[in-house]
Amino acid sequence: MSVTLKIFDNNKVIMVFIKKFKKSEEFEKIKSFINNKNAKKIALQLPEGLKTQSREIIDSITDLDCDVLLFADPCFGACDIPEDSAKQLNCDVIIHFAHSKYLKNIKIPILYVEYRTDNNKEIIETLTKNISKLKEYSSIGLITTLQHINSLDNVKEILEKNNIKTYIGKPKLATYKGQILGCDQSSAKDITEKVECFLYIGSGLFHPLGVARDQDKPVWILDIEKKELNHLKKEYEKYYTKIILKKAKFDIAQNIGLLVSTKNGQMDKNIKPIKTKLEALGKKVYVLVMNHISYDKMEGIGIDFLINTACPRLEEDLTFDRPLLNWNTLKQYL
Numbered sequence: 001m002s003v004t005l006k007i008f009d010n011n012k013v014i015m016v017f018i019k020k021f022k023k024s025e026e027f028e029k030i031k032s033f034i035n036n037k038n039a040k041k042i043a044l045q046l047p048e049g050l051k052t053q054s055r056e057i058i059d060s061i062t063d064l065d066c067d068v069l070l071f072a073d074p075c076f077g078a079c080d081i082p083e084d085s086a087k088q089l090n091c092d093v094i095i096h097f098a099h100s101k102y103l104k105n106i107k108i109p110i111l112y113v114e115y116r117t118d119n120n121k122e123i124i125e126t127l128t129k130n131i132s133k134l135k136e137y138s139s140i141g142l143i144t145t146l147q148h149i150n151s152l153d154n155v156k157e158i159l160e161k162n163n164i165k166t167y168i169g170k171p172k173l174a175t176y177k178g179q180i181l182g183c184d185q186s187s188a189k190d191i192t193e194k195v196e197c198f199l200y201i202g203s204g205l206f207h208p209l210g211v212a213r214d215q216d217k218p219v220w221i222l223d224i225e226k227k228e229l230n231h232l233k234k235e236y237e238k239y240y241t242k243i244i245l246k247k248a249k250f251d252i253a254q255n256i257g258l259l260v261s262t263k264n265g266q267m268d269k270n271i272k273p274i275k276t277k278l279e280a281l282g283k284k285v286y287v288l289v290m291n292h293i294s295y296d297k298m299e300g301i302g303i304d305f306l307i308n309t310a311c312p313r314l315e316e317d318l319t320f321d322r323p324l325l326n327w328n329t330l331k332q333y334l
């Protein structure tokens with residue numbers, strides 16, 4: 001059976017590979033995990049980009065003499081593990097595709113089938129071609145997302161051959177050195193004192209913008225899709241302007257919706273101090289609890305401004321006719 005795996009990031013296909021799923025390394029890992037755990041009932045989670053292949057994946061796992069339950073709600077990331085529902089449905093294990101370990105102490109055995117891209121060649125070519133842009137730095141911190149983590153050693157080698165010292169920091173929540181998530185940029189913070197700038201390997205602006213916002217250092221992007229090496233300055237200025245405009249709207253807002261997610265890795269269980277702080281600013285605060293936060297669930301509530309305590313990506317993704325800021329962003333301006 002031939003399977004095409006398409007992984008989406010920012011709604012674009014960033015990786016396509018075709019292989020015999022049953023002959024793949026991933027399938028071997030799944031097989032030994034199921035055998036080791038003696039699992040008979042499997043909770044399966046796939047990213048949206050893999051849904052079109054879900055029947056092939058389910059059939060392959062079912063052939064191992066297992067029942068497979070596809071948890072078909074949109075899966076945000078490894079912060080979004082349905083451990084309680086899987087337990088209620090008597091699943092023995094969870095198999096989660098496309099992300100690395102994030103949550104500790106999950107109540108049910110879980111296998112993360114991670115994904116990586118195979119574009120080292122393009123990364124090396126793009127960096128080599130543009131290396132002169134980085135010559136003014138003597139120390140650079142490397143950051144990336146899970147799919148490009150294998151390229152860090154090659155990037156380090158090229159920079160060091162060009163007499164640029166490189167540092168790769170240790171994350172708190174993410175799994176690998178140098179890995180960043182929207183909600184965990186601690187691998188950048190870990191080395192910020194040692195470096196003159198950061199080099200982000202990947203595509204999209206969400207992750208590097210977070211680093212530019214929180215670390216007072218220039219951020220460069222080795223853009224895998226465009227095959228370019230660019231400074232983030234202009235994009236950061238646009239982002240910063242947007243934040244300042246939203247802050248001005250917050251200042252005049254009266255009724256605030258404080259968004260709390262029930263997803264296990266996104267849930268802020270300690271919102272009382274946030275609520276108290278907002279109330280001290282003269283705001284009326286309504287706590288809105290949802291699993292999947294979406295516009296339709298808030299229609300008609302009559303809120304002027306939303307403050308998000310769940311996945312930071314909502315700040316850029318959520319389409320709502322009210323302004324929204326992440327609490328972690330807003331609190332820096334209060």
Ligand code: SF4
Nearest residue numbers: 076077079182183311
């Ligand atoms: S950035 Fe959002 S989706 Fe990704 S792990 Fe963090 S909370 Fe989850």
